[in-house]
Amino acid sequence: MGRKKIELKKIECPKEKSSKYSKRKKGLLKKAEEMAVLCDSDIILLVFSPTSKPNLFYPHSRPLGRILERLSNMSEYEREERFDLSEILHKKGLIYTLTLMKLFKNKNPNENHNHSSGRDEVQLQEDDKVIELGEARELLDENTSILRNWQDPHRVDDLARLTIMEDHLVSILSLIKKVQIEQG
Amino acid sequence: MGRKKIELKKIECPKEKSSKYSKRKKGLLKKAEEMAVLCDSDIILLVFSPTSKPNLFYPHSRPLGRILERLSNMSEYEREERFDLSEILHKKGLIYTLTLMKLFKNKNPNENHNHSSGRDEVQLQEDDKVIELGEARELLDENTSILRNWQDPHRVDDLARLTIMEDHLVSILSLIKKVQIEQG
DNA sequence: TTGGCTATCTATAAGGA
DNA sequence: TTCCTTATAGATAGCCA
Numbered sequence: 001m002g003r004k005k006i007e008l009k010k011i012e013c014p015k016e017k018s019s020k021y022s023k024r025k026k027g028l029l030k031k032a033e034e035m036a037v038l039c040d041s042d043i044i045l046l047v048f049s050p051t052s053k054p055n056l057f058y059p060h061s062r063p064l065g066r067i068l069e070r071l072s073n074m075s076e077y078e079r080e081e082r083f084d085l086s087e088i089l090h091k092k093g094l095i096y097t098l099t100l101m102k103l104f105k106n107k108n109p110n111e112n113h114n115h116s117s118g119r120d121e122v123q124l125q126e127d128d129k130v131i132e133l134g135e136a137r138e139l140l141d142e143n144t145s146i147l148r149n150w151q152d153p154h155r156v157d158d159l160a161r162l163t164i165m166e167d168h169l170v171s172i173l174s175l176i177k178k179v180q181i182e183q184g
Numbered sequence: 185m186g187r188k189k190i191e192l193k194k195i196e197c198p199k200e201k202s203s204k205y206s207k208r209k210k211g212l213l214k215k216a217e218e219m220a221v222l223c224d225s226d227i228i229l230l231v232f233s234p235t236s237k238p239n240l241f242y243p244h245s246r247p248l249g250r251i252l253e254r255l256s257n258m259s260e261y262e263r264e265e266r267f268d269l270s271e272i273l274h275k276k277g278l279i280y281t282l283t284l285m286k287l288f289k290n291k292n293p294n295e296n297h298n299h300s301s302g303r304d305e306v307q308l309q310e311d312d313k314v315i316e317l318g319e320a321r322e323l324l325d326e327n328t329s330i331l332r333n334w335q336d337p338h339r340v341d342d343l344a345r346l347t348i349m350e351d352h353l354v355s356i357l358s359l360i361k362k363v364q365i366e367q368g
Numbered sequence: 369t370t371g372g373c374t375a376t377c378t379a380t381a382a383g384g385a
Numbered sequence: 386t387t388c389c390t391t392a393t394a395g396a397t398a399g400c401c402a
Contacts, residue, residue, distance in 0.1 A: 001374060001376075001377045001378050001379085001395085001396050001397045001400075002375080002377060002378095002397040002398025002399070003374085003375055003377085003397085003398045003399050003400090004375095004376080004377085004398060004399075005376090005378095005398090006397095006398070008218060008219060008220075008221055008222065008223050009221065009222070009225075010222065011223065011224075012220050015382065015394085016398095017222070017223055017224070018223075018369070018397085019369080019370085019398095020223055021219070021225060021369095022221040022369060022370060022371095023396085023397065024215070024218070024222070024223065024396090025219070025225075025372090025398080026220045026370090027215065027217060027395095027396060027397075028194050028212070028219060029393095030396090031208070031211065031215060031379095031396090032212060034192060034208070034210070035205070035208040035231075037192055037194060038190075038192065038193070038194065038195050038201070038204055038205075039194075039195065039201055039204055039205040039208065040194050040195075040201070041201075041205060041231060041232060042232040043229070043231050043232070045227075045229055047219075047225060047226070047227050048225060048226040048227070049223055049224070049225040049226075049237060050306050081399095095388090097270060101332070110398080132189060143398095162326070184371060185378080185379050185380045185381075185382025185387065185393075185394045185395045185396080186379080186380040186382070186392080186394060186395090187380085187381045187382050187383095187391080187392055187393060187394085188381060188382075188393080188394085189381090189393090189394060189395095190380095191383070191395095202386070203381095203386080203387090204380085204381085205386095206378085206386060207380060207381090207387090208379090208380080210387095211378095211381095213381075214379090214383055215379090215396095256396065
């Protein structure tokens with residue numbers, strides 16, 4: 001695909017590398033867009049380079065809420081909830097959190113939704129594994145704060161905005177860290 | 185790039201569509217891999233199709249923890265925390281949460297880390313905006329649960345695993361929903 | 369970092385297994 | 386869904402701006 005075939009290994013010359021990065025990033029995005037349109041496929045593409053700004057693309061600009069709807073075969077109850085959430089996503093714009101995991105055991109998202117005396121739980125436990133309410137609120141305040149300011153992010157390509165992404169992650173991780181992982 | 189030029193619009197014939205999806209997905213991943221290697225670039229690619237299994241790729245297999253390290257120019261304090269977190273990521277495997285946002289106002293992740301009387305805060309407020317502790321714990325329990333079971337997700341390509349991704353998101357969103365967004 | 373400009377390499381459309 | 390083949394459209398290497 002060029003005057004010469006090139007070897008598949010890291011380009012050391014910085015000038016050359018950033019030039020190729022620029023071109024290939026463009027090409028990759030184009031491919032992703034084509035595929036999204038042709039195959040009616042949802043694609044999320046996140047590209048970082050050591051030297052340039054990070055790029056995030058949602059080629060087909062399908063609302064991410066709809067992506068969620070496709071993700072699993074779900075019960076009627078869940079489906080209703082999903083649509084409800086989609087509505088909210090659509091109306092208010094939203095924070096989109098992609099959580100990826102490899103193993104998952106015995107998890108049922110609808111099981112623990114009944115709790116009226118959460119405060120007692122915390123006051124009863126005093127070891128490191130108990131979340132302090134302040135920490136919990138901090139996380140949730142952050143989520144809601146983001147939620148309020150989020151609007152249909154079709155394309156984000158400046159560092160400042162992606163920094164937030166990290167901040168949020170770090171915040172959650174800090175929280176988790178404090179909660180202490182049992183298998184430590 | 186074929187015997188004939190094709191029009192850029194959704195392919196209606198399902199058979200043809202899935203065939204092209206398969207080919208293009210492969211091609212897109214190859215491109216991403218090449219770029220990751222050549223340009224020393226970090227890439228995250230998430231592809232869904234209506235008819236086939238969703239795919240997640242980390243072409244260059246660079247630990248996502250390192251991606252985070254690159255994401256922003258950060259203070260010394262933050263940098264220390266980051267490395268600390270990276271260590272954890274590396275040691276325990278981890279949940280990776282990408283939170284993407286467009287607008288962000290007056291947020292400083294280090295500002296609200298001091299709180300010793302969070303419980304009071306909650307007990308003082310009784311309106312819809314107050315998070316119930318049970319809900320907060322539910323979210324965090326989930327996070328830690330995922331955390332425990334997560335191991336170096338180089339490639340995830342089956343639906344079951346990605347379903348969790350959705351579950352987690354839905355769980356967070358449910359929580360947020362209950363918290364009530366001020367601009368409702 | 370992006371945008372030409374070719375020559376050349378590569379992905380892929382079509383069609384069938 | 387993936388794999389094969391061949392002809393062709395499309396991406397990009399190298400070089401210059």
